[in-house]
Amino acid sequence: MSALLEALRAAVGPDHVRADGDLSAWELDWRRRYRGRALAVVRPADTAEVASVMRACAAHGAPLVPQGGNTGLVGGSVPDDSGRQVLLSMTRLNRIRSVDPANLTLTAEAGCVLQAVQEAAAAQGLLFPLSLAAEGSCTIGGNLATNAGGTQVLRHGNARELCLGLEVVTAAGDVWDGLTGLRKDNTGYDLRDLFVGSEGTLGIITAATLKLAPRPAAQCTALAACATLPDAVTLLQRARARLADGLTGFELMGRAALDLVEKHFPALPRPLAPSPWTVLLELSDAEGEAHARALFEALLGEALEAGTIGDAAVAQSLHQSRQLWQLRESIPLAQAEEGPNVKHDIALPVSRVAAFVAQTDALLAQRFPGVRLIDFGHLGDGNLHYNVQAPEDTDAAGFLARHEAEVNALVYDAVQAHGGSISAEHGIGALKRDLLPRYKSPVALGLMRSIKRALDPQGLLNPGRLLDPDEP
Amino acid sequence: MSALLEALRAAVGPDHVRADGDLSAWELDWRRRYRGRALAVVRPADTAEVASVMRACAAHGAPLVPQGGNTGLVGGSVPDDSGRQVLLSMTRLNRIRSVDPANLTLTAEAGCVLQAVQEAAAAQGLLFPLSLAAEGSCTIGGNLATNAGGTQVLRHGNARELCLGLEVVTAAGDVWDGLTGLRKDNTGYDLRDLFVGSEGTLGIITAATLKLAPRPAAQCTALAACATLPDAVTLLQRARARLADGLTGFELMGRAALDLVEKHFPALPRPLAPSPWTVLLELSDAEGEAHARALFEALLGEALEAGTIGDAAVAQSLHQSRQLWQLRESIPLAQAEEGPNVKHDIALPVSRVAAFVAQTDALLAQRFPGVRLIDFGHLGDGNLHYNVQAPEDTDAAGFLARHEAEVNALVYDAVQAHGGSISAEHGIGALKRDLLPRYKSPVALGLMRSIKRALDPQGLLNPGRLLDPDEP
Numbered sequence: 019m020s021a022l023l024e025a026l027r028a029a030v031g032p033d034h035v036r037a038d039g040d041l042s043a044w045e046l047d048w049r050r051r052y053r054g055r056a057l058a059v060v061r062p063a064d065t066a067e068v069a070s071v072m073r074a075c076a077a078h079g080a081p082l083v084p085q086g087g088n089t090g091l092v093g094g095s096v097p098d099d100s101g102r103q104v105l106l107s108m109t110r111l112n113r114i115r116s117v118d119p120a121n122l123t124l125t126a127e128a129g130c131v132l133q134a135v136q137e138a139a140a141a142q143g144l145l146f147p148l149s150l151a152a153e154g155s156c157t158i159g160g161n162l163a164t165n166a167g168g169t170q171v172l173r174h175g176n177a178r179e180l181c182l183g184l185e186v187v188t189a190a191g192d193v194w195d196g197l198t199g200l201r202k203d204n205t206g207y208d209l210r211d212l213f214v215g216s217e218g219t220l221g222i223i224t225a226a227t228l229k230l231a232p233r234p235a236a237q238c239t240a241l242a243a244c245a246t247l248p249d250a251v252t253l254l255q256r257a258r259a260r261l262a263d264g265l266t267g268f269e270l271m272g273r274a275a276l277d278l279v280e281k282h283f284p285a286l287p288r289p290l291a292p293s294p295w296t297v298l299l300e301l302s303d304a305e306g307e308a309h310a311r312a313l314f315e316a317l318l319g320e321a322l323e324a325g326t327i328g329d330a331a332v333a334q335s336l337h338q339s340r341q342l343w344q345l346r347e348s349i350p351l352a353q354a355e356e357g358p359n360v361k362h363d364i365a366l367p368v369s370r371v372a373a374f375v376a377q378t379d380a381l382l383a384q385r386f387p388g389v390r391l392i393d394f395g396h397l398g399d400g401n402l403h404y405n406v407q408a409p410e411d412t413d414a415a416g417f418l419a420r421h422e423a424e425v426n427a428l429v430y431d432a433v434q435a436h437g438g439s440i441s442a443e444h445g446i447g448a449l450k451r452d453l454l455p456r457y458k459s460p461v462a463l464g465l466m467r468s469i470k471r472a473l474d475p476q477g478l479l480n481p482g483r484l485l486d487p488d489e490p
Numbered sequence: 491m492s493a494l495l496e497a498l499r500a501a502v503g504p505d506h507v508r509a510d511g512d513l514s515a516w517e518l519d520w521r522r523r524y525r526g527r528a529l530a531v532v533r534p535a536d537t538a539e540v541a542s543v544m545r546a547c548a549a550h551g552a553p554l555v556p557q558g559g560n561t562g563l564v565g566g567s568v569p570d571d572s573g574r575q576v577l578l579s580m581t582r583l584n585r586i587r588s589v590d591p592a593n594l595t596l597t598a599e600a601g602c603v604l605q606a607v608q609e610a611a612a613a614q615g616l617l618f619p620l621s622l623a624a625e626g627s628c629t630i631g632g633n634l635a636t637n638a639g640g641t642q643v644l645r646h647g648n649a650r651e652l653c654l655g656l657e658v659v660t661a662a663g664d665v666w667d668g669l670t671g672l673r674k675d676n677t678g679y680d681l682r683d684l685f686v687g688s689e690g691t692l693g694i695i696t697a698a699t700l701k702l703a704p705r706p707a708a709q710c711t712a713l714a715a716c717a718t719l720p721d722a723v724t725l726l727q728r729a730r731a732r733l734a735d736g737l738t739g740f741e742l743m744g745r746a747a748l749d750l751v752e753k754h755f756p757a758l759p760r761p762l763a764p765s766p767w768t769v770l771l772e773l774s775d776a777e778g779e780a781h782a783r784a785l786f787e788a789l790l791g792e793a794l795e796a797g798t799i800g801d802a803a804v805a806q807s808l809h810q811s812r813q814l815w816q817l818r819e820s821i822p823l824a825q826a827e828e829g830p831n832v833k834h835d836i837a838l839p840v841s842r843v844a845a846f847v848a849q850t851d852a853l854l855a856q857r858f859p860g861v862r863l864i865d866f867g868h869l870g871d872g873n874l875h876y877n878v879q880a881p882e883d884t885d886a887a888g889f890l891a892r893h894e895a896e897v898n899a900l901v902y903d904a905v906q907a908h909g910g911s912i913s914a915e916h917g918i919g920a921l922k923r924d925l926l927p928r929y930k931s932p933v934a935l936g937l938m939r940s941i942k943r944a945l946d947p948q949g950l951l952n953p954g955r956l957l958d959p960d961e962p
Contacts, residue, residue, distance in 0.1 A: 120841035199839040201871040202914040211683035232731040259704040262776035263735035304734035367671040369592035399673040442674035472944035
């Protein structure tokens with residue numbers, strides 16, 4: 019061990035290797051579900067140092083866990099409790115290397131905080147569209163390693179779609195410089211997309227060239243009340259046809275979710291009377307406020323007339339827009355206030371969402387009388403946060419301890435029956451690793467294992483996460 | 491050999507295995523540069539038959555070349571001249587399996603002609619945006635295997651970005667059913683994007699679930715004349731900011747390219763007086779003709795006033811729009827009429843296009859006095875068709891025979907110096923395979939070879955294309 023520590027100190031300098039003291043900032047995950055113990059926390063300053071760390075680990079057969087802002091939700095970025103894993107913190111690689119406005123690209127190191135990337139784009143009058151709750155502390159490397167989603171996917175895609183090129187340290191400690199700013203490049207296998215979403219198990223992302231977009235002249239937000247989920251899907255289709263790519267947000271909120279927000283954050287205005295489903299629409303417009311508002315009013319007027327929605331409210335100011343978004347963003351916080359709950363980050367074909375919710379709500383209500391279904395999410399992407407809260411005034415922790423596994427099995431089996439995914443935007447990590455063989459085909463798992471063994475033959479990169487390469 | 495033929499006949503029925511007679515429809519490539527000799531042409535009817543063919547080939551160690559519409563430009567879809575390769579024609583897998591309007595997806599078999607896919611979407615009032623010259627005969631499987639580009643990439647992306655899921659027969663003859671219609675799915679490695687663009691060397695695409703878009707209410711086209719390439723780039727930036735995603739086309743045409751069109755197709759109207767550069771802009775609009783025209787006029791008026799463009803013409807009818815596109819699409823035909831020429835399908839960061847063209851034009855003019863540079867392409871994607879025509883009134887075939895390799899080296903070295911790609915949308919195939927080691931990093935090639943060996947350990951899938959897995 020001390021030979022490895024020596025090699026790590028030589029790689030990054032002794033000040034940037036910590037093997038004792040309180041390492042819990044790196045060892046405990048954000049949801050506080052996983053607490054590991056690292057052999058050492060190593061904090062390289064640049065790509066060459068990352069490569070040196072990787073070569074040292076390879077030489078000593080030491081496993082390595084890359085970590086960005088440590089905001090992941092599936093336990094993928096903290097060490098296990100063996101005390102053998104090297105925690106590679108990427109936060110010192112935090113330079114914006116360049117911005118190219120004519121090419122609409124920006125090159126950032128992996129440890130850049132997402133918000134810093136957004137700000138570097140904004141400083142040039144441009145937009146980096148990736149946006150999610152943890153943006154003040156998550157890093158772009160982690161966003162890419164987990165293919166993060168967020169609130170702008172409907173128009174701009176996931177992190178994957180916002181990435182043009184990568185720089186990666188391979189398991190052998192080589193540096194692959196794939197930092198192109200090209201929109202078209204058909205010169206071989208798509209290595210970029212293989213590393214994106216691989217959760218640190220195939221290589222270590224050290225930098226990325228990202229796509230920027232022009233900043234819209236105006237953004238406008240509205241709420242609409244729907245009596246049924248099929249109505250909300252109809253509204254989505256209508257909004258897409260009328261607003262085309264101007265439609266940048268289409269967020270669904272169930273009544274129970276907004277009731278919970280009202281209970282715990284009573285100061286937040288709730289502009290519409292309670293209805294079974296509320297939709298938040300966002301329109302980004304290149305022409306300006308007045309044009310955006312006119313488009314919105316035409317769309318919503320039409321939908322009211324057709325009976326697709328029962329009521330609507332268009333934000334009259336940026337302040338009101340922010341309040342509407344705050345309603346949406348307060349749902350997870352209200353859930354946390356209410357007590358422990360079971361979260362499901364699932365995706366379905368948009369055309370299957372209504373049938374899935376109707377059937378699964380009924381199954382859960384029958385099996386667990388009184389259970390509360392806190393449904394919300396990015397309906398435009400078919401991504402639901404289909405969360406299950408214990409019955410009111412019961413012992414929530416006890417309910418979870420007894421029933422979490424059964425709730426998960428019921429929900430994920432239904433997801434699979436409807437052609438969905440058990441992880442839409444959070445990844446697999448440690449949390450869902452053991453579920454994968456049940457919900458992913460043996461052929462897909464076989465291909466994944468072949469790739470893992472080919473690119474990380476010693477099995478040193480983030481072991482125990484995503485998949486076990488040694489299964490048959 | 492006869493045992494293999496027996497197995498192939500058992501797999502697809504004796505009527506669909508042809509081992510003699512004139513097979514040139516499958517053995518000769520579209521550009522007539524590659525003519526091979528197949529052991530047999532095999533035409534399976536469905537995915538199960540493709541898997542049987544693959545298993546038969548694997549059992550006999552027989553190499554296999556998948557072929558769609560045989561319209562590729564890099565010699566990737568015809569057999570070599572060994573007489574040992576099985577030609578797998580996918581054209582009988584031509585069913586549209588389903589259309590899901592609420593999810594904006596369509597599932598098609600690999601052998602569907604691109605135009606049939608476009609028509610199936612249109613029948614539902616929707617748009618499948620992939621569009622390219624060969625759309626009447628190329629197949630969607632080939633489009634995905636080569637990650638085709640075309641004229642709508644600026645807004646809708648390459649074939650890769652239009653694909654949500656795949657069905658693939660692996661080298662072992664298993665079927666991977668990855669036909670999801672999900673916008674978000676973070677459950678493991680991105681197998682889809684690994685097969686897309688792999689040119690049939692990692693697996694055989696048998697079906698795909700594709701993204702559709704709402705049909706725009708109006709499409710409007712305009713021409714603008716620019717004195718310099720930097721002006722054209724400035725116009726692009728201005729158009730992106732003003733029109734946002736409404737800008738669906740931004741095609742560049744050099745003066746020599748349009749002069750050649752005028753020479754060979756004198757009946758085509760040329761609405762603007764000749765200028766060094768002409769840009770074709772296309773605007774797709776959700777609101778309608780009048781709104782689109784007003785946006786265009788505002789943009790072009792502003793650009794005229796700023797001196798970014800010298801003149802402009804907005805098409806006043808669909809017929810005029812089509813004529814403007816015809817100008818653009820006639821360039822390769824005019825080149826063919828003019829005689830043999832050297833084609834380069836290259837990509838550059840948009841910010842580097844002008845410097846690349848200025849420097850490379852000068853180098854070529856110096857080295858080959860009188861040489862004609864027929865430059866055109868998708869400027870919005872940084873994709874140039876930077877073609878080199880022999881000096882006027884010389885023996886073009888002789889010029890090519892003597893100088894093609896040197897022209898290529900000069901152009902591709904310049905592309906590399908400017909951070910570009912030697913194949914933007916056509917792929918590598920047989921044509922550029924030997925160039926890859928010069929222009930792709932050893933680390934990237936090493937990763938690609940590891941993946942190839944992992945997924946096709948016998949090396950049976952389209953051997954001799956893209957890369958040699960056995961190089962060091």
